[in-house]
Amino acid sequence: MKRNIVVIFLLVILVLVVGYMYVYKGHRNIADEEVNYSISSDSIFTEFQENETAANVKFLDKTIVVSGNVSSIGAEGKSLVLDQKLFASFVEVLPSSLHINSKVTIKGRLIGYDSLLQEIKLDQCTIVK
Numbered sequence: 454m455k456r457n458i459v460v461i462f463l464l465v466i467l468v469l470v471v472g473y474m475y476v477y478k479g480h481r482n483i484a485d486e487e488v489n490y491s492i493s494s495d496s497i498f499t500e501f502q503e504n505e506t507a508a509n510v511k512f513l514d515k516t517i518v519v520s521g522n523v524s525s526i527g528a529e530g531k532s533l534v535l536d537q538k539l540f541a542s543f544v545e546v547l548p549s550s551l552h553i554n555s556k557v558t559i560k561g562r563l564i565g566y567d568s569l570l571q572e573i574k575l576d577q578c579t580i581v582k
């Protein structure tokens with residue numbers, strides 16, 4: 454009887470530990486992850502325009518590298534827009550050498566497509582050297 458209680462208690466503890474580790478796993482470090490796709494901002498925008506559902510299945514929550522021309526830079530220096538189609542939020546402040554109309558390649562996680570603004574959203578971005 455006591456042995457059964459101890460075994461059940463240990464199983465409950467094991468389930469709780471595994472559940473806790475699953476729910477509270479560490480944050481992803483996009484800068485260190487392998488790239489799933491490398492694409493231009495025009496090409497990925499076209500894919501979302503043609504079939505948003507298929508593009509979401511393909512790109513959503515994936516690490517991608519996107520290249521394009523800088524359309525605007527956020528006032529705080531931690532975001533930019535590529536080709537007026539893709540909004541990227543950066544982990545760190547952008548280098549001061551970056552300016553409007555410069556070609557840039559960024560790596561980040563695709564978090565969605567804003568159909569109202571017709572803009573693709575990336576976060577945790579870094580500039581690829």
